[in-house]
Amino acid sequence: MQGSFLRFYVHEGRRHRHYAVWEWLLIHANKLDIRGGSAFRAMQGFGRHHQLTEAKPLEFGGSAVIEIEFIVTNDEAQKLFNLIHGERISLFYAQIPARFGVIDVHEFDPPVITSDG
């Protein structure tokens, strides 16, 4: 299936409606029936404000960068953009074209790699 690899970046401590933004996003993407998403904590990172952050526990003043990613069709990507925009959350994203699917063991052949446009 053609679609994209969609990533969002957020600070660990940033909150929305009493949830961490990364958690809120996973919960609501799941409710929208997005097919899958995961969150990863960076060891260190920097963003728009050019301040290096480090993955120390929050109580020790750490504020790690969390990367939340989804593998989606274009329709699903648009749904996620609409959701975030509708909730007025300002978020950096990156969208990367991707092909995805399940390796179906009941099929005779594995998925075939084609040069996609």
Next chain:
Amino acid sequence: MNGSFLRFYVHEGHRHHHQPLWEWLLQRANEIGIRGGSAFKAMAGFGRHHALSEAKFFELAGSLAVEVEFIVTNQEAQQLLSLVHREKIPIFYSHIPARFGVIDPKAAEPPSVTPIVEPQTNVGRKPAST
């Protein structure tokens, strides 16, 4: 904005100028004004030397793979590749075309999902503002 997702793979224990290489890369990239980067530690991995490393409870310090990644314009990607080349650091990279931007709550519309322009065709063109 069209650009790319640029990733470097380094060993946790690889040092450069008395500093872990992954940390050095992030700091230098930040100093030259790259818009964002992060480092992630792998749970397990293998590379050119085909030695599989894994995070165990009593882990061998510095044996794991670290991904250092940047979301950049093509010009920024070139700056980063030049930096690494100039410092003579032989590391593996992957460069993937990507579209990026900020979801702006003040904008009337969310970003629209459109086909991604290959970065090669975009070189020298003024990046569209998102």
